[in-house]
Amino acid sequence: MRRALAVLLLSLPALAAAALSDEQQARYDALIRELRCLVCQNETIADSTAPLAADLRQQVEAQIAAGRSDAEIKRYLTDRYGDFVLYRPPFKAKTWLLWGGPFVVLLFALIVALRFARARKVAAPAAVDREALQRLLAEEYRREPKPDVESR
Amino acid sequence: MIPELGHFALIAALVVAILQAAVPALGVVRRDRRLMAVAGSAAQTQFALIFAAYLCLSYAFVTRDWSVAYVAANSHSDLPLVYRATAVWGAHEGSMLLWMLMLSGWSAAVSVFNRRLPPDLVATALAVLGALSIGFLLFILLTSNPFDLNFPVPEDGRDLNPLLQDPGFVIHPPMLYMGYVGFSVAFAFAIAALISGRLDAAWARWTRPWTTTAWLFLTCGITLGSWWAYNELGWGGWWFWDPVENASFMPWLVGTALIHSLAVTEKRDQMKAWTVLLAILAFALSLLGTFLVRSGVLVSVHAFATDPARGVFILTFLAIVLGIAFTLYAWRAPKFVSQADFALFSREGLLLLNNVFLVVAATAVLLGTLYPLVIDALNAGKVSVGPPYFNAVFIPLTAPLAVLVGFASAVGWKRAKAREVWKRMRAPAAIAVVLGLALPWLLGHPTKLVAIAGGMLALWVIVTALQEIVRRVRARRDRLQGLTQIPRAVWGMTIAHLGLGVWVLGISFVSLYSVEKDVRLGPGQAATLSGYDFLFQGTEPRRGPNYDADHGTVEVRRDGRTVATLTPEKRLYHATGQLMTESSVDHNALRDLYVALGEPIDKNNAAGDWALRVYYKPMMRLVWWGGFIMAFGGLVAASDRRYRLAKLREAATSGAEAAA
Amino acid sequence: MRLRYVVPALVLVGLVVLFAAGLKRDPREVPSPLIGKPAPAFSLAVLGHPEQPYTIADLKGRAVLVNFFASWCAACRVEHPFLMRLAGQGVEIIGIDYKDSDADGAAWLARHGNPYRTVVADPQGAMGLDWGVYGAPETYVLDAAGTIVYKQIGPLGEEVWRDKVAPLLGAGP
Numbered sequence: 013m014r015r016a017l018a019v020l021l022l023s024l025p026a027l028a029a030a031a032l033s034d035e036q037q038a039r040y041d042a043l044i045r046e047l048r049c050l051v052c053q054n055e056t057i058a059d060s061t062a063p064l065a066a067d068l069r070q071q072v073e074a075q076i077a078a079g080r081s082d083a084e085i086k087r088y089l090t091d092r093y094g095d096f097v098l099y100r101p102p103f104k105a106k107t108w109l110l111w112g113g114p115f116v117v118l119l120f121a122l123i124v125a126l127r128f129a130r131a132r133k134v135a136a137p138a139a140v141d142r143e144a145l146q147r148l149l150a151e152e153y154r155r156e157p158k159p160d161v162e163s164r
Numbered sequence: 165m166i167p168e169l170g171h172f173a174l175i176a177a178l179v180v181a182i183l184q185a186a187v188p189a190l191g192v193v194r195r196d197r198r199l200m201a202v203a204g205s206a207a208q209t210q211f212a213l214i215f216a217a218y219l220c221l222s223y224a225f226v227t228r229d230w231s232v233a234y235v236a237a238n239s240h241s242d243l244p245l246v247y248r249a250t251a252v253w254g255a256h257e258g259s260m261l262l263w264m265l266m267l268s269g270w271s272a273a274v275s276v277f278n279r280r281l282p283p284d285l286v287a288t289a290l291a292v293l294g295a296l297s298i299g300f301l302l303f304i305l306l307t308s309n310p311f312d313l314n315f316p317v318p319e320d321g322r323d324l325n326p327l328l329q330d331p332g333f334v335i336h337p338p339m340l341y342m343g344y345v346g347f348s349v350a351f352a353f354a355i356a357a358l359i360s361g362r363l364d365a366a367w368a369r370w371t372r373p374w375t376t377t378a379w380l381f382l383t384c385g386i387t388l389g390s391w392w393a394y395n396e397l398g399w400g401g402w403w404f405w406d407p408v409e410n411a412s413f414m415p416w417l418v419g420t421a422l423i424h425s426l427a428v429t430e431k432r433d434q435m436k437a438w439t440v441l442l443a444i445l446a447f448a449l450s451l452l453g454t455f456l457v458r459s460g461v462l463v464s465v466h467a468f469a470t471d472p473a474r475g476v477f478i479l480t481f482l483a484i485v486l487g488i489a490f491t492l493y494a495w496r497a498p499k500f501v502s503q504a505d506f507a508l509f510s511r512e513g514l515l516l517l518n519n520v521f522l523v524v525a526a527t528a529v530l531l532g533t534l535y536p537l538v539i540d541a542l543n544a545g546k547v548s549v550g551p552p553y554f555n556a557v558f559i560p561l562t563a564p565l566a567v568l569v570g571f572a573s574a575v576g577w578k579r580a581k582a583r584e585v586w587k588r589m590r591a592p593a594a595i596a597v598v599l600g601l602a603l604p605w606l607l608g609h610p611t612k613l614v615a616i617a618g619g620m621l622a623l624w625v626i627v628t629a630l631q632e633i634v635r636r637v638r639a640r641r642d643r644l645q646g647l648t649q650i651p652r653a654v655w656g657m658t659i660a661h662l663g664l665g666v667w668v669l670g671i672s673f674v675s676l677y678s679v680e681k682d683v684r685l686g687p688g689q690a691a692t693l694s695g696y697d698f699l700f701q702g703t704e705p706r707r708g709p710n711y712d713a714d715h716g717t718v719e720v721r722r723d724g725r726t727v728a729t730l731t732p733e734k735r736l737y738h739a740t741g742q743l744m745t746e747s748s749v750d751h752n753a754l755r756d757l758y759v760a761l762g763e764p765i766d767k768n769n770a771a772g773d774w775a776l777r778v779y780y781k782p783m784m785r786l787v788w789w790g791g792f793i794m795a796f797g798g799l800v801a802a803s804d805r806r807y808r809l810a811k812l813r814e815a816a817t818s819g820a821e822a823a824a
Numbered sequence: 825m826r827l828r829y830v831v832p833a834l835v836l837v838g839l840v841v842l843f844a845a846g847l848k849r850d851p852r853e854v855p856s857p858l859i860g861k862p863a864p865a866f867s868l869a870v871l872g873h874p875e876q877p878y879t880i881a882d883l884k885g886r887a888v889l890v891n892f893f894a895s896w897c898a899a900c901r902v903e904h905p906f907l908m909r910l911a912g913q914g915v916e917i918i919g920i921d922y923k924d925s926d927a928d929g930a931a932w933l934a935r936h937g938n939p940y941r942t943v944v945a946d947p948q949g950a951m952g953l954d955w956g957v958y959g960a961p962e963t964y965v966l967d968a969a970g971t972i973v974y975k976q977i978g979p980l981g982e983e984v985w986r987d988k989v990a991p992l993l994g995a996g997p
Contacts, residue, residue, distance in 0.1 A: 045551075046550070046552050048548045050854055050959075051958050053463055054404070054407070054463050054464050055399075056550075058399075059399040059401065061762075063923075064959070067949060071953065091857060091858075092953065092954065093854060093857070094854060094856070094857040095547045095548070096547060097548070098547075098548060099550025099552055099553070100550065100556075101535075101553060106539060106544055106545075106547070107535075107547065109531075109535075110532065110549065110553070111557075113527075113528070114525075114527065114561060115557075117524050118520070118524045121520045121524050125519075125520050126508070128516070129506050129507070129513060129516065130508075132505050132506035444832070455843065459843075459847060460851070461843060461849075462851055463851045463852055472847060475843075476847060479843050482840070483836070483840045486836050487836060490833035490836050493832060494830045494833050498829055537842060537846045537851075538842060540851070541849070545855060545857075546853075546855060
């Protein structure tokens with residue numbers, strides 16, 4: 013039932029696209045790849061063949077042609093559909109953890125890893141006399157190939 | 165009759181799985197070798213039964229037995245034979261049977277190739293695998309039985325989803341499941357190590373080839389999935405960070421970390437508790453992926469038909485399996501302490517960093533995948549987390565990995581000398597920087613900073629990998645001997661790293677320099693894209709075995725010379741009435757030219773203007789080649805003779821790698 | 825001291841709770857950001873009477889249901905008998921013939937019955953876009969001040985009516 017409608021609308025992006033300048037066209041291409049088609053499974057409005065996606069493409073295009081900024085167009089859409097339409101979640105209290113989380117985790121993991129390595133570091137060669145170093149190395153080699161019996 | 169037989173085989177397999185879990189466990193407790201030995205024959209019997217069930221379902225598909233509900237829902241009398249045979253895994257129920265076939269196959273393999281391990285360890289591991297089988301078999305029998313019958317029997321089937329009628333789909337799921345399920349072996353041995361309290365170099369050496377094998381299948385599976393989506397979904401995308409893709413990518417990242425930490429555990433007897441955790445996590449993420457894809461908690465492009473009962477079952481199963489595993493871990497893992505010292509500037513130090521970045525990257529993917537669910541569960545509305553987020557976060561988290569890889573063979577175990585490493589690394593570094601700067605210009609692309617950075621990283625990885633081979637060959641007087649003397653483990657690692665470099669190069673260039681255009685063309689009209697003229701010659705009707713198509717012809721010219729003739733199709737599948745976009749691609753190492761047919765502008769006039777989408781994608785192939793090269797490296801590494809010949813509890817640092 | 829070995833188990837508990845909550849929800853339902861806000865303005869004409877304008881002002885003063893439907897929409901036919909019943913009980917429903925030709929919309933209503941007090945034509949889907957409609961049928965519940973108090977995505981049925989919509993209308997004017 014909806015297919016008939018899809019055909020009517022699919023031609024529109026191709027037709028009207030000619031009206032945009034190169035710079036506007038680039039913005040249009042980038043923007044429609046960041047907007048989510050609401051009725052589809054998980055597709056951008058650029059990729060979707062659904063009629064609503066075609067409507068939204070047309071809307072984006074018309075607004076770009078009318079000189080609206082990307083932020084204004086995004087706000088126009090979120091006012092109607094909520095943040096769900098944005099594949100790039102806006103940075104706000106709700107998404108702070110999303111954007112910051114990976115980097116906080118990285119920092120934390122690096123600290124843990126460095127502390128792990130430091131805790132197991134043997135004293136630097138400069139700090140011990142040659143004899144002690146030799147002893148240390150000898151000990152290390154003796155111990156090293158042995159499987160860990162103590163953990164049984 | 166045959167479907168009933170298959171159903172019966174599944175029930176029998178469940179009984180055998182219960183034996184496989186219970187009897188060896190009892191044997192371990194009682195230290196009774198005979199009871200432990202039951203594990204092996206039970207695993208093999210279970211495999212035979214599942215295989216029989218699988219054959220029964222395949223038979224029902226091939227013979228178009230519409231009395232089986234699953235067959236009727238996913239096949240059709242016009243469906244070609246090859247797709248009837250592979251339609252077995254075309255939907256939820258059958259793909260779970262395939263999953264089970266893989267799991268029992270891996271278990272049977274463990275029961276055969278275990279000669280060098282202590283019998284109680286093998287018995288425990290097989291009991292764990294048996295317990296996993298119980299869960300999955302119950303899942304199939306209670307919620308997703310592929311042998312459920314139809315009454316009344318329909319006259320014809322409802323057909324396989326046309327998206328799945330593609331060669332990519334024939335091999336993608338089996339590969340993917342081999343990988344997912346393969347991590348269950350590392351998982352089972354991690355649990356066995358926790359229970360027995362024994363975790364030594366022999367354990368690590370034994371676990372390594374199994375993990376590498378699972379990993380290489382997963383690598384192939386993901387790569388094929390990407391290739392299939394590219395050809396079949398019709399919008400030229402090869403990775404969308406869809407929940408289904410992420411579900412396979414997270415175990416891959418953690419599995420990759422596991423492969424590397426196992427090396428440290430084997431060679432240096434270090435990071436043992438961590439390695440066990442990764443072995444549990446890799447399989448945990450496979451289970452999580454299964455849950456995400458089959459429960460319907462997330463919206464995805466290619467999700468299965470979902471049913472809340474299934475979601476509840478998998479979630480319960482996941483909670484039980486992982487609950488036990490992590491409790492055991494919290495209890496026993498503190499025992500696995502290593503005494504050897506650890507220097508950051510050494511191979512193990514770099515591998516530790518490798519693990520940090522890989523695991524953090526996997527965490528980021530997990531966070532992004534689950535975030536919409538978290539926000540929804542908190543009643544804070546709906547958000548979408550898509551490619552812009554993942555690209556922004558994932559790339560900075562993984563770029564350092566490419567830098568680290570370059571040092572893979574130059575930095576030795578225990579402690580490395582910075583000056584020697586620098587001496588070896590400065591030539592590849594210089595080549596990478598110079599060539600990386602020049603590459604966009606050489607290929608005729610505009611200069612983009614990110615492309616240069618990506619190119620440099622990729623070349624750094626590639627050049628250092630090649631350098632390692634050259635260095636090893638040169639080390640011998642007889643070059644040929646030098647080449648053959650390189651252990652397979654080293655070959656494998658080097659090839660896999662080379663693949664990574666190729667992959668990074670492909671991704672950098674295809675992401676930054678792809679061009680696409682929506683055009684409206686009538687017969688005889690042309691569109692120009694990146695110096696290529698796409699000349700549309702119109703469409704003609706064609707008839708396929710189970711579809712009608714508008715068969716388009718697009719001639720691609722460059723400077724007046726014909727480069728390729730592309731034939732995209734728009735197909736209407738009879739049984740389902742679904743429209744499919746069959747794209748057409750011409751490719752070489754440097755670029756793909758891709759055309760997808762949209763719709764006729766006037767629906768009733770296929771001879772008129774059409775909406776088309778044309779793409780120019782530089783280095784697209786390198787992404788998949790890189791994936792396959794990595795998998796091939798895994799294959800070479802897993803076949804190292806060390807794993808086959810090494811004696812139990814051989815000194816940990818003997819291997820040829822240590823000398824590097 | 826050995827707390828770090830317990831971390832995986834704790835994370836698991838958190839995830840299982842999250843998933844258990846997630847299983848009860850429909851990931852496809854996108855709640856409207858317009859709930860609690862004044863309904864967006866529009867200016868269209870009554871179906872079949874292009875000279876007779878219909879605007880936001882006509883929706884104010886009493887609680888109404890605004891139902892987006894179309895002749896091409898299969899789910900609307902599923903919903904239709906229930907709307908007929910509501911209309912029979914005296915509930916005021918305004919129909920918006922969404923992205924449909926006037927002739928098709930009128931023919932559909934003639935064939936299946938007309939539950940709407942007024943039918944407004946929105947052939948381009950302009951009003952639908954402003955209201956955040958992403959498919960038909962969708963039903964908005966407006967209070968007397970013209971504020972959107974509820975939005976039903978997909979067919980309206982007995983259960984939703986009883987549990988969600990009727991209480992809102994009862995509490996209205």
